[in-house]
Amino acid sequence: MKSGSNFEKILKAGHFAFTGELGPPRGANIQVIKEKAAPLKGNVDMVNITDNQTAMVRMSSWAAAMFVMQEGLEPNYQMVCRDRNRLAMQSDILGAYAHGLRNILCLSGDHQQFGDHPQAKGVFDIDSIQLVATIKKMRDEGKFLGGADIDEPPKMFIGAAANPFADPFEWRIHRLAKKVEAGADFIQTQCVFNMKKMREWIKMANDMGLTEKVYILPGVTPMKSIGMAKYMKSKVPGMDVPDEIIKRLQGVDKKKVADEGINIACEQIEEFKTMKGVAGVHLMAIEWEHKVPEIAERAKVLPRPQV
Amino acid sequence: MVKAKRKPIEEIKEAIAGYKNILNVGCGGCVSVCLAGGQREVNELNAVLKLHMSKDNVQKSIDGYTVERQCNVKFLDELDPMATKYDCIISMACGAGVQNMAERFPGIPVFPLVNTVSIGIDRNLGMYEEKCRACGHCVLGYTGGICPVTRCSKGLFNGPCGGTNNGNCEISNEVPCAWYDIYNRLKAQNRLDDILKVQPPMEWQNQTPRTIIQEPYENRYRA
Structure with a gap:
């Protein structure tokens, strides 16, 4: 065991993992976290706690993760390279580990221009791949990036993201390989809507032997509305929403659109369950946490295994 | 070369509001090349300022003078006979030139007239693209x-990130993705191996004020 986290144990035991996501509040309101956490409890193996997502100021991910842990869920502490330099990153990781956090996801972070402080100075001291390597060095060598010994190294289960749909497509598998080489234990992907491309990407990962070295969890996001699908297609960089998805949502009764969105997500999850090289799915029910129990039920991923 | 863009006229007017006798000094170096602060721009700006002053009913005298380069102090010597006649100097040079001017005439307030933007290239007439941030570790x-x-x-060393959008950066459809271009160029040159390995964290060389001494001169300054 690298970290001994629940998530790691589930993957190691060969179970199909099911993870969720929770965005911290825009304020110090703990009640919001509790309300979002409640429907996730018992329905997912781990909850990603986003880090100032879309470059909007929110409660820090480690602090929100602590509250989520108190609610009986295992957090996945997300960390972006946009907001802190290598000193702050390493010290936050030490603190997070000391408080009991065991999973971490390393991300570049959305550019600050997207958020509510567009003229902020982006840090980007190290990039996400270098952050993966840094945490691995801290864990496995017991050394800081600068080389000094760590008194009680943080044993984190290290995650990274992948977007198989951003161009150039043929480079994406090499970027995954770099993340694996840097030390990623698991990968959570960008929301998958284009299954054809996803199959192709996973096949390449299998062919290159990457899926033997890293657990891959494709991201699944149920569409709540036609507007959301159109927005994601046209406005979210690196997102690949095929026209078939939009047509399918348009093809059902207005009141059934969200239900159809869940149907699509469940069909994806079914396919991923049997896809070679896929270790689970990461459900990103964006501002739709209360729907997670229903989605988990319909995707037949319950009950979650106890390990 | 260094690329600069003139500050908004309102900001300039505010800077000089408390001064009567003003010397506007242009620079014949980079800012002249990028049409921001050479002799022509000194004349143009002074004409504009004079128009504003007559419109605002303000009495000021603004003279213009352009030196070859403001980043070498010997080119500033020629200002000696006139500098003390002015309440303040406004400089159209880059940030380096302005500082050199302020250091050369420490008793006279010096105000910048341009924002120094980048080290860049001439893409077209009056259009300049940033190419270098002088990180010190090429x-x-x-x-x-x-x-x-x-x-x-995002200044990534192991890009491209997941935000690449049809060859453009996630921040705008008008900003090409650097790593998309890096990938394509290296692919065409059959050099993708160069970016297949993980690049370790950058050892930033630009986090302290830097003075360089070229090798042949090391003995002269370090003896």
């Missing part, structure tokens, strides 16, 4: 001659 050798520090919005 990596262009393995990035196909495309700078990730300058041209990648």
